[in-house]
Amino acid sequence: MRIVEVEAYRGVLDPASHAYRGRTARNATMFGEPGHLYVYFTYGMHFCANVVCGPSGTAEAVLLRGARAVAGIEEMRAARPTARSDDELCAGPARLCQTLAIGRAHNGVDLLEHGEIRLVDDGAAKPATVLSGPRIGLSPRTGEARAFRWRFALPDEAAVSRPRPAPN
DNA sequence: AGAGTGATTCTA
DNA sequence: AGAATCACTCTG
Secondary structure: OEEEEEEEEEHHHOOOOOOOOOOOOHHHHHHOOOOEEEEEEEOOOEEEEEEEOOOOOOOEEEEEEEEEOOOOHHHHHHHOOOOOOOOOOOEOHHHHHHHOOOOHHHOOOEOOOOOOOOOOOOOOOOOOOOEEEOOOOOOHHHHHHHHOOOEEEOOOOOOOOOOOOEOO
């Protein structure tokens, strides 16, 4: 997969972050080492996955919202048979987890180790432009956090969830 | 626009 | 304990 859309969550400083009210059993991996995967279950049926980013204790993370399928399409379609197109396979945080079969068992795994899921640099050139916009699904109680444009996506990628963020 | 679904967290 | 909330997706 090539990651094409993410959202940033700034730990205890960010009212929209799971970590805002401090460490709990659920968000414990956010407070741990960077490079690990934080997986949570929501709305009674969906998993979403984040890459922990900041130094241990800061609970900063990036939510994986969209990815382009570059290999293993057969397996992915089997994991998510309702997808109408390859672009739709991972266009959305819960779709991405379903397609990649990410679940509870993957919470806390080290993405820099040679495991089932790995995070690698594909060597692609830095994009000339990046789309940005407000994060999705924030409730009124997150207040001023909605003003920050911490949702980012690559232009010209179909596997970006809707609504697409705008160019800067 | 609304339903579905259940873990987690807040309030008392 | 009970209630509210929820970083979503699909259907109509």
